Each structure stands twice: as C-alpha cells, then as structure tokens.
Amino acid sequence: MKILVTGGAGFIGSAFIRHMVKTYPSYHIICFDKLTYAGNLDNLREVDHRPNYEFIKGDVEDLNFLVWLFRHVDVVVHFAAESHVDNSLGNSLLFTKSNVIGTHSILEACRVSNVKKLVHISTDEVYGDILEGSFNEDAKLSPTNPYSASKAASEMMLKSYIKTYKLPAVVVRPNNNYGPFQFPEKIISRFSTRLIQGKKVPLHSPKPVRTYIHVDDTAKAIDVVLHKGVIHEIYNIGTEDEISNIDLTRKMLQFFGRDESYVELVDDRPFNDLRYSVDYSKIEALGWKQQISFEEGLQHTLTWYAENKWWWEQMSECQKK
Ligand code: NAD
Numbered sequence: 001m002k003i004l005v006t007g008g009a010g011f012i013g014s015a016f017i018r019h020m021v022k023t024y025p026s027y028h029i030i031c032f033d034k035l036t037y038a039g040n041l042d043n044l045r046e047v048d049h050r051p052n053y054e055f056i057k058g059d060v061e062d063l064n065f066l067v068w069l070f071r072h073v074d075v076v077v078h079f080a081a082e083s084h085v086d087n088s089l090g091n092s093l094l095f096t097k098s099n100v101i102g103t104h105s106i107l108e109a110c111r112v113s114n115v116k117k118l119v120h121i122s123t124d125e126v127y128g129d130i131l132e133g134s135f136n137e138d139a140k141l142s143p144t145n146p147y148s149a150s151k152a153a154s155e156m157m158l159k160s161y162i163k164t165y166k167l168p169a170v171v172v173r174p175n176n177n178y179g180p181f182q183f184p185e186k187i188i189s190r191f192s193t194r195l196i197q198g199k200k201v202p203l204h205s206p207k208p209v210r211t212y213i214h215v216d217d218t219a220k221a222i223d224v225v226l227h228k229g230v231i232h233e234i235y236n237i238g239t240e241d242e243i244s245n246i247d248l249t250r251k252m253l254q255f256f257g258r259d260e261s262y263v264e265l266v267d268d269r270p271f272n273d274l275r276y277s278v279d280y281s282k283i284e285a286l287g288w289k290q291q292i293s294f295e296e297g298l299q300h301t302l303t304w305y306a307e308n309k310w311w312w313e314q315m316s317e318c319q320k321k
Contacts, residue, residue, distance in 0.1 A: 002028045003226075004073045006060050006106065007080030009033040011182045012121070012174075012215055014043035016077065019219040021047040028052050032069070034059045038083065042311060043181045060102035066109035075226060077119045078106050084185050085125075085147045089269060092146030096153070103154035107161045110169070118169040119226050124211075124238065126152040126173060129273035136279040137173070137234040144273055162232050170229040172222060174237040175278055179215035179297065180304040184317045188212075188298075191249065192305040193312050195256040199321070205268040206246035209275040213239045214297035217290050224288040235286070236278035241294035255302045 003020065007013040008031030021029050029052060033039045047053050058065050060080045070076070081099045082088065088095045103120070110118050127135040128142035143149040161167040182189035187210075191201040221237040229235060243251075249263060292300075305312065312318050 001074045002030070002072060003075045003077060004030045004032050004069065005077045005079065006032045007039070007078070009035055009039035009041055009043055009055075010079060010083070011038070011043070011179075012177055012218055013079035014181055015179065015215040016079070016219040016222055017044060017053070018047050019216065019223060021050050021053045023223070025052055028054070030073070031055045032058055032060075033080065036082075038183045040181070040183075061097065061105055063105040063108060066105055067112055070109045070113035070115055073113070073115055075117045075119070076106065076110060076115050077121070077222065077226065078103065079121045081121075081151070082147070085145050086185070086269070088145060088147035088150070092150070095146050095150040099150035100153045100157065104157050107158060107167060111161060111165050111167060116168060117226065117231065118167065119222060119229070120155070120158055120169055120171045121222070122155050122171050122173045123148065123151050124173050124175045124236065124276050124278045125273070126155060127276070127278070129275050130277055131275055134277040134279040135236070137236055137282060144271055145269070168231045170225055170231060171234040172225055172237055173234065173278065174218050174221070175211045175213055175239065175276060177215045177218050178212050179301050180308070181311070182215070184312050184315060187245065187248065188252070188301060189305065189312075190317070191252050192256070192302055193318050195252060195258050195262065196306055196309070197318070200262050200264040201249060201252075202264050202266040203245060203249055204266060205272055206249075206265075207244060207274065208272055209242050209244045211238060211240070211242045211277055212294055212297075213237065213241070213290070214292035214301075217292050220291070221283055221288045224283065224286050228286045233282075235283040236280045237283055237288075238278040238280040239290050239294070242275075242277070243294070251298065252302065255299070256306075
C-alpha cells in the first residue's frame with residue numbers, strides 16, 4: 001500500500017508517519033509537505049533512513065502536481081493546514097487558502113485519480129464549545145474562530161464531494177494533542193520551552209478547559225480509521241483528560257520548579273471557547289483505546305522538552321523575550 005501523508009513534517013503528521021513507517025515495513029509512506037514555519041524534517045529523523053519512507057516537498061494548493069502524484073497512491077491522509085488559532089486572529093486569509101483551497105485541491109486530485117481512501121484530519125473545534133456533556137459526530141458544526149471556521153468549511157467541501165462524486169473519504173475530529181515535536185506555540189510546548197529558559201509564561205485566560213490526547217494515541221487512532229474506518233463516516237478522537245489552563249500551568253510550574261511569579265496574565269483572545277468535549281465511543285467501537293494517560297504523557301512530554309533543547313532552542317519562537 002502506498003500512503004501519501006500531507007503535512008507529514010508537522011506535529012501530528014510526523015507522529016503518524018513515525019508510527020506507520022515502523023509498524024508497516026511493507027507499506028510505502030510518502031511525506032508531502034510545504035515546510036512552512038511549522039514543518040520540520042527533524043521530526044522524522046527517527047525514520048528518514050528507512051527504505052519505506054520518502055519525502056516530497058510541495059504545496060497542497062498545487063493541483064497539477066497533486067494530480068500527477070496521486071496517479072500511483074492508494075491512500076491519502078490529509079493533515080496539512082495552518083493550525084494555530086492565535087495566528088488566524090491576525091491573517092485569517094492564509095487559513096482559508098491553506099485549509100479550504102488546499103483541501104479542495106486534495107479532493108479534486110483524489111476525484112480524478114485512483115485514490116481508494118482519503119482520511120481527512122479535521123478537529124473537535126468545528127463543533128464550537130460546549131459547557132456540559134459532549135458532542136457526538138452528528139452534532140451541528142458551529143465554529144467560532146477563523147481557524148475552526150476554515151476547518152469546518154473544508155469539511156463542507158468534502159461532504160459535497162461525497163454526495164456528488166461518492167468520493168471514498170472518512171473524516172476524523174481529534175481533540176487537543178500534546179507530545180514531543182510540537183512547535184512551541186501551543187500551551188504545553190510553548191510554556192515548557194519558556195519555563196526551561198527561565199522566562200515567564202503568557203496566560204490568556206485561566207478559565208478555559210481543554211481535553212488533551214497524547215499525539216501517539218492520535219496516530220494509532222488514525223491508523224485504525226485508515227484500516228477499519230467505514231467510508232463516508234466521521235470519527236471523533238478524544239479522551240476524558242480535561243484540565244483548565246490554570247491547573248495545567250500549575251502542573252508545569254511545579255514540574256520545572258518555578259513559582260506563580262512566572263505567570264503573566266495577557267489579553268485574552270477576542271473570543272475564547274470555554275470548553276471542548278467529544279464523545280469518542282464510535283472510534284472505540286472500531287477497536288481503538290487511549291493507551292497513554294495524561295499524567296504519564298505529560299511527565300514524558302515535559303521531560304522530552306527538557307532533554308531535547310537541540311530541537312527547539314534555535315526556533316524564532318524561542319528567541320522571543
Ligand atoms: P502543524 O502546524 O504542526 O503542522 C502542519 C503541517 O502542514 C506543517 O508541516 C506544514 O509545513 C504543513 N503545511 C501547511 N500548509 C501546507 C500546504 N499548503 N501544503 C503542504 N503542507 C502544508 O499542525 P498539527 O498540530 O500537526 O495539526 C495537523 C492537523 O491536525 C491539522 O489539520 C489540524 O487542523 C489538525 N488538528 C490538530 C490538533 C492539535 O491539537 N494540534 C487537534 C485537532 C486537529
């Protein structure tokens with residue numbers, strides 16, 4: 001099986017590729033990535049010498065190139081996207097280009113080629129927030145920021161290709177991922193690298209609650225959907241590991257031996273979802289189970305950032321005061 005992974009040099013895409021290359025030596029895995037600020041081939045060092053791995057630099061908006069490439073691809077797993085909400089509050093047009101037009105190009109290239117399955121990576125943020133309970137896959141989409149709106153818009157385009165062309169696609173909607181190799185712009189990676197450097201952490205708002213899943217659990221869930229997911233279905237990928245921003249920050253302060261004077265409250269986002277939560281019983285019914293508890297995964301992740309300064313120290317994000 002030949003699998004092309006868009007955005008494979010990013011955080012979740014690279015975890016998925018490391019898992020697939022090691023688990024399935026007989027599959028050929030192609031990482032297709034534009035290498036934006038968030039793409040980093042160092043994330044793939046562990047597997048880049050293996051014969052079943054290949055890297056191709058390219059942009060998901062380049063339809064002609066995709067059509068040419070997809071001639072001999074069996075499965076496409078589509079991660080490529082602008083992924084940081086805060087950036088979408090500045091230049092949201094870039095999000096429409098990469099996430100909506102990029103996905104549209106992927107759909108079109110799949111339509112005219114012989115791709116047998118497209119696994120589209122969406123997000124739990126397409127549902128918007130929920131103060132109590134959890135969204136299942138039939139809930140209505142109600143995105144609240146330009147990032148989540150661009151992800152919802154790309155899902156709408158995908159839905160139209162399913163209805164009109166019977167495109168063999170499945171969608172997954174994971175919740176917040178954390179783990180090694182996450183660009184230091186999201187709360188766990190950013191705060192870890194700052195605390196290690198002895199810098200204060202900028203906290204938007206103490207209140208919002210997020211649910212976390214370790215990136216290796218997400219990679220395995222996508223593997224399950226790739227092999228067993230029913231065409232045209234949607235699968236939430238989630239856990240019960242909910243924690244507020246302030247409680248998470250306190251855990252990190254404690255781990256790195258810093259006190260509350262290292263927290264700087266900064267202006268909140270113009271609108272900040274209070275809580276996300278998904279019902280993930282449907283993917284559990286396919287045979288997936290969370291394997292890494294938040295306590296264990298967080299300890300391991302914070303230790304990884306402390307021990308792998310080579311990976312993040314030179315990044316522009318880490319040069320900021
Ligand atoms: P990331 O920002 O770490 O990586 C994105 C990757 O896509 C980068 O390697 C980048 O170079 C590449 N890319 C961006 N635009 C491209 C383009 N036009 N052509 C080719 N490559 C391009 O993102 P991530 O956190 O790994 O997220 C991956 C996917 O999972 C995204 O679709 C995101 O919406 C979704 N998701 C992320 C989370 C999370 O917590 N990180 C949660 C749910 C869903």
